[in-house]
Amino acid sequence: MTTKATGQGKPHVAVLMGGWSAEREVSLSSGHECVKALEVEGFRVTPVDVGHHLAQQLAEVAPDVCFNALHGKWGEDGCVQGLLEVLEMPYTHSGVLASAMAMDKERTKQIVQGVGVPVARGLIVTPEAALADHVMEPPYVAKPVAEGSSVGVVIARSGANRPPDAIRTIPVSREGHIMVEKFVAGRELTCCVIGDEVSDIIDIIAADHLEFYDYEAKYAPGGSKHILPAHIPDAVRRAIQGHTLAAHRALGCRGVSRSDFRWDEATGELAFLEINTQPGMTPTSLVPELAQHMGLSFGALVAWLVEDASTAR
16 A cells, blocks of 8 residues: 555655653654654644554544654554554554564564674573673673663673672563673664665764763764764675665565664674664654765655555555
8 A cells, every 4th residue: 555645745644753662752852853854845744642542543633644753662563553554554664573573682683693694692581580690701781672772771891790780670571581692892883774775884982971872872962973984894884784784674674774783893793783663863863864875865764754655564
């Protein structure tokens, strides 16, 4: 199914934002930016702060297409996508299966590893086990199995005598587990796919006062510096671009996705961390910057996503 045109030739777009996940504020920021850009592009746009009665909200708004600017659980994990499929409402970004698989970091790693993408060694454990003793030699990272925006990420540094107490605050999966993953030293690199075209690569440098590329680094003004294109060897650039496209295709992603990597310049180790099927669209977000570098303005990017919208994704 493709999007339906209004009398003015462009569809009426409902921008879904907010919701009730841990990433609500980021989603509101993304959504407001998308609303402004789509209006400039000539679309009739209605912002929708998503609640538990989204079907009723959409019935009242009566849009032709939904622009999904939700982040985190319920908006990024296949749930809202399933509802939109039932309503036969065209929507942007990835479909039910790709969204659900990509949100689960462990299953994502299993899938992408199967197509040759290198991943960091990891374990799925209970928080109790992770708190009782080191489940792998430090340094390592403990994090949720299914959250985004670096929510709940804890680092155990080299030489730590015991696991960090902050592990007890990590949101658990539906099965009551968290992920523990080898910490890969070096540089934080990210790359995206728009349609079926892969971007260049950004080297992300967190501000000096931050421990790593965390929530503040992602969204606070001055939280990080982005170097585009990244100053890396051509072989590493080509490898990251190839792995980004391979992950996007293996999971069946649509529209836009962004994959994050760590590269240890000293050892040459390259590790895929995760894929994001609903990348941020905030003023400090990475995908709009990568799109601009590809010659695609923010307005053109969001307009293309609306044109690409469909059901059965």
